[in-house]
Amino acid sequence: MKPIFPAIRLRDKGNWLAGRDGIVMAFFIHRDHSEVGPAIWRSIQAYLRAIPPGSLNWYTSADGDMVPLDDEGWEHNRHVVIERIGGGSRTVELRESPSEAGSYQVEYYGRRLDSPFHDAPATTLSFTFPTEYLVEHGAVRLRSLALELARELPLNFGYASFALVSTQGSWASADWDITEALLARYAGLDAPRAMRLSSDLGTRALAPAWLTFLGQPLLGQLGGIDALRDALPFPEVSLLPMDGDRVLVTLDEWPDPIDTRTKPIPPQYRALAQRMEPFLFQYEGEALLPYQQDMNRWIRRFL
Template identity: 80%
Template sequence: MNDGFPLIRLRDRGGWLVGRDGVVVCFFIHRGYSEVGPSIWRAIETYRRAIPPGSLNWYTSDDGDMVPLDGTGWEHNREEVAGRMGGGGRTAELRESPSETGGYQVEYYGRRLDSLFHDAPVTTLAFTFPTEYLVEQGVARLQSLALELARELPFNFGYASFALVSTQGSWAEGDWNITEALLARYPGLDAPHARRFSSVLGTRALGPYWLTFLGQPLLGQLGGIDALRNALPFPEVSVLPMDGDRVLVTLDEWPDPIDTQTKSVPPQYRALARLMEPFLFQYEGEDLPLDRSDTNRWIRRFL
């Protein structure tokens, strides 16, 4: 398994690290932030306990600066996430490094569903891990942790995947020729951008992943658990019911990047993609900008 993970280091023109290999665990919750703040904070605390001490060192302050994450900073973020004060939204960004992409980070974007500033807002929470964590702790530990995080959250969609770990989608600032080649070779490599999708995803899906979390209304639109089991009759697949009319679909034993130079895309990914197709996110309109057209193609890469 270890040999299957590519070593990725993407740098911008200034030489700063803007993307690296790792694992992302991301949840989209179609509820206003005021409803889910306490459960979001419990999930963040669970993540913090699970990673090595001192892995989160900085956070984004109210004025946008990166400041040290000391006790005062931790309380500030708790109030930002779980507090009752009013406002148009919530943001918590916790990082390993103040200037470069690190392996450990949290991104939380609490949205109001009636927001006039977003096309289809959805409260979003993302956690990252370096590949070293997966190798040292093992797949079973990471899968168990992802499930523990998910139990706190009334998600409608979520996933865990091998990924281009970055800060606010900063992987896009690297050499695009390198990034494009990586995404073409490894369809199991996610290109996460929690902040962007928190403004546009709504109740739609982003596709099939190693771990795919489905809640309402998406699960019902797909036909429920029975439809999932019928569509995924593969020995590698498990479908685990969760409380709150939610389900975890596990497509493989590990977060396989799926190196197409050595293997074909496993059929269970294509089967789940076909079931999801009517509910996949797509930018719409004529003459879309190149980045949006590329995003549409990438989301449909398993079809």
């Protein structure tokens, strides 16, 4: 049964759109960016074929400025992703709007595992869609697209979820009281921060989502596919083995906002969260910053 999706528009102090409702698909790959560039580029091309023409109009240039995405821009971004010479990180940000949170965007943060600038790096690729895309095309089509985007990625973790679609986690710049109330009410509402997590996630997991992708070493740490099947004996759940010793866990027919005012947390979300608990990402230390404490609690919201 298709759930009711809340219409969300979050604005910052300047009244710019900082976040909106939509779908995020994020993939975390514990490999140097030089090993996965061609697969990343093919995934970006698959996304481009799936979205309406002209949805991506701007990109982040080598100088860090937002500039129009023309043929020269596409070649620049292809070079950033594919080029294997030299060290350092790689950044590709493709946007619908230069200043506001658009419906469609790509964020790619290629990392080196030996980088001294990141605590626990993970090469990260993220795509977004407006909720209208999901409603128009249906959950089956979106799940198929997620599989296509992930097909060649040697991911260790990934997910697709109803979300606050924004650029570089700009949803956090909106009125925090409103944002906090939304996250407290909708347990199935993701708050993506691809850039930050690309520096911190390593081989750990985030909370379960509508679609949860598990690869190595996470899948092995969880006991493999058979152990997951035993832990998730729910009619809504399906497990699809993927090439490369990966699995896609689907927790429901549709991505569910999980409005806790009207329903409890579905048991399959709790069961997978409990299985994943030892491997969930958490900020550690005695003097955590407030946002770190908030994120630790939020990642554990299904437990």
